[in-house]
Each structure stands twice: as structure tokens, then as C-alpha cells.
Amino acid sequence: MRDTASVQLPEGGKSRRVYLLLRERISGGIYADGSVLPSEHKLCAEHGVSRVTIRRALDALCQDGLIKKRVGAGSIVRSNRIIDTPLAADMGTLVPQIVRMGEESTARLLSFSYGPAPKTVSSALGLADGARVQTAVRVRDADGAAFSHLTTHVPEKIAQSYSEADLATTPLFQLLERSGVQIGSARQSVTAALASPDVADALGVSVGTALLGLTRVVMDADGSGVEYLSALYRPDMFRLEMSLHRVGDSQDRHWEPITDKDGGG
Incomplete structure (x- = not known):
């Protein structure tokens, strides 16, 4: 696994903001592996910054191995460099805890839209290229303070069974089951992440703040x-x-998580 702790943010607040936003778009599949980033001129116009600022952000992405600069060809995305060999762990009690948090907190809907699924999403869900999904961004609060930023993608055919108002007031799992979906399994991973400008604003933290990232694919x-x-x-x-x-005998003894089937809470 590439050492994410060794990532060095570029100098300057504006460069860091652009770097984090581009990095988030690469990791989220908006800029797919092998694609070409917008030109420096377009990035300057989009972010309202100078070319020096953009070059600092691109240099940092290049040092991270996330893009490769080619003279006359722009910056080529190398999203498969984010994690080469991810570490895996059996988090046996994580799902019940996430569900419990949903029941004991409130969510604010920030956006609700339909569009083509990012490549990362379509691949994980087994959708055809260009398939449409419903994308929602929510912030979950506890005791009046934001603690999580949630982005969900649901295939359009399923999402048409609920409205924006439904999602603003009802947990997504309940909406899926209400639409007739029989949830069978899920796989998820936990990793470290940095707060991009939009996430930092929603959570009330500084840009670049270390966050805990969770990705879950439900089947x-x-x-x-x-x-x-x-x-x-x-x-x-x-x-x-x-x-x-x-558990175990003699030299084979080891630690195992206590899950619901073991009688744990």
C-alpha cells in the first residue's frame, strides 16, 4: 500500500484547496484512470486562481503518483496509484454501529440529482458504462454538530421509487427496502482521507483535516x-x-471480534 501518511500538501492555501479537490475527483472516479485533466487555463478559470497556483497543485499530484505530466499531452490521471495493495480487515461489528448512528442522529440533504455514474461507481455496482444513478449528498448531525459527510449513488431504476423529500426525512436503507429491494450483502473498507474544501465547509473543519473514510457497496x-x-x-x-x-488452542490462539452471532452487542 502506498504510504498515505507521506503525502505532502503543496505550499499556499489556494494550491492546497485545488490539490485536495482534484485529488477527491480522481479518487472518486470523476477523473478516470487514463483520462486527461482539464488544461491549466481551464483549471485557472474554474477555480479562480493563477497558473502558478494550479502548477503547484499539479506538481503535488504528480509527486503523489496520481498524475503523469506529458509535454503537449497534458496531465494523465493514474488513479490506480492511490492504493496499489489495500489492507483488508474483517470489521464484524461495523454495520450495526453505522445503522445505530443513523437512528440516533439527523441528516441534512445538501444535493439530489440524476446523472451518469462515475466509473468507480458503475464498476462496483456492476452497471453498464453510462448507466444513470441518483446521487445524493447528506450531512449527518449529532447534538447539533456535523460529524459525517455521506455521498450515495443508487441505480436510477431503483431510486425512482422515492423522492427528494423522502430521502430528506427517511434513512436510505428503509427507502430501498420499501421499494422492494431485498438486501443480501455488503462489502466495505475503511481508510484515511483529507477534507476537501466542500467537505470541510459542510463538517465545519479546516481544509486538509484528517478524516476517516468509509466506502460501502450494497448488493x-x-x-x-x-x-x-x-x-x-x-x-x-x-x-x-x-x-x-x-479463541483457539495452544499456539494457535488468536483474537476474534465478537459479533451478534457470538452474542455480543
Whole structure:
């Protein structure tokens, strides 16, 4: 795995803001692997900054191995360099905790739209290239303070069963099940992330703040993808707890998580 702790932000607040936004778009599949980033001139106009600022951000992305600069060909995206060999862990009690947080907190809907799925999303959900999804961005609050930033993608055919007003007041899992979806399984990963400008504003933190990132892909009973979740949590307001017990005999003894089937909470 590439050492994410060694990432160095570029100098200057504006350069860092552009760097983090471009990095988020690359990791989220908006700029797909092998594609060409917009020209420096277009990036300057989009972000309202100078060419020096853009070059600092691009240089940092290049040092991270996320883009490759080619004379006359622009900056080529290398999103597969973000994590070469991700570490995997069995987080046996994570789903019940996430569900419980949803029941004990409130969510604010920031955006609701339909459009083509990013490549990362369509690949994870098993959708055809160009397939449309419903994308929603929400912020979840606890005791009046924002602690998570949630982006969900749901195939258009399924999402048409609920409205923007429904999603603003009802947990997505309930809406999916109400539409007839029989949820069969999910896979998820937890990693570290940095707060981009829009996420930082929503969570009330500084740009570049370290966050806990969770990605979850939900499948129905037939193995078809029904939801892609990208969640970012403030680590000062979110704690993952897990109970362990010691199992095995002799030299084969090891720790295992206590899940619901073990009688744990």
C-alpha cells in the first residue's frame, strides 16, 4: 500500500484547496484512470486562481503518483496509484454501529440529482458504462454538530421509487427496502482521507483535516448492486468500538471480534 501518511500538501492555501479537490475527483472516479485533466487555463478559470497556483497543485499530484505530466499531452490521471495493495480487515461489528448512528442522529440533504455514474461507481455496482444513478449528498448531525459527510449513488431504476423529500426525512436503507429491494450483502473498507474544501465547509473543519473514510457497496439478494456509499467522518466525533475474545488452542490462539452471532452487542 502506498504510504498515505507521506503525502505532502503543496505550499499556499489556494494550491492546497485545488490539490485536495482534484485529488477527491480522481479518487472518486470523476477523473478516470487514463483520462486527461482539464488544461491549466481551464483549471485557472474554474477555480479562480493563477497558473502558478494550479502548477503547484499539479506538481503535488504528480509527486503523489496520481498524475503523469506529458509535454503537449497534458496531465494523465493514474488513479490506480492511490492504493496499489489495500489492507483488508474483517470489521464484524461495523454495520450495526453505522445503522445505530443513523437512528440516533439527523441528516441534512445538501444535493439530489440524476446523472451518469462515475466509473468507480458503475464498476462496483456492476452497471453498464453510462448507466444513470441518483446521487445524493447528506450531512449527518449529532447534538447539533456535523460529524459525517455521506455521498450515495443508487441505480436510477431503483431510486425512482422515492423522492427528494423522502430521502430528506427517511434513512436510505428503509427507502430501498420499501421499494422492494431485498438486501443480501455488503462489502466495505475503511481508510484515511483529507477534507476537501466542500467537505470541510459542510463538517465545519479546516481544509486538509484528517478524516476517516468509509466506502460501502450494497448488493441485493441476486447479487446486483443497489447502493454505493462514500462516507467521511470527523475522527474527533466518531469512534469505532469492537469487542474481542481469545479463541483457539495452544499456539494457535488468536483474537476474534465478537459479533451478534457470538452474542455480543
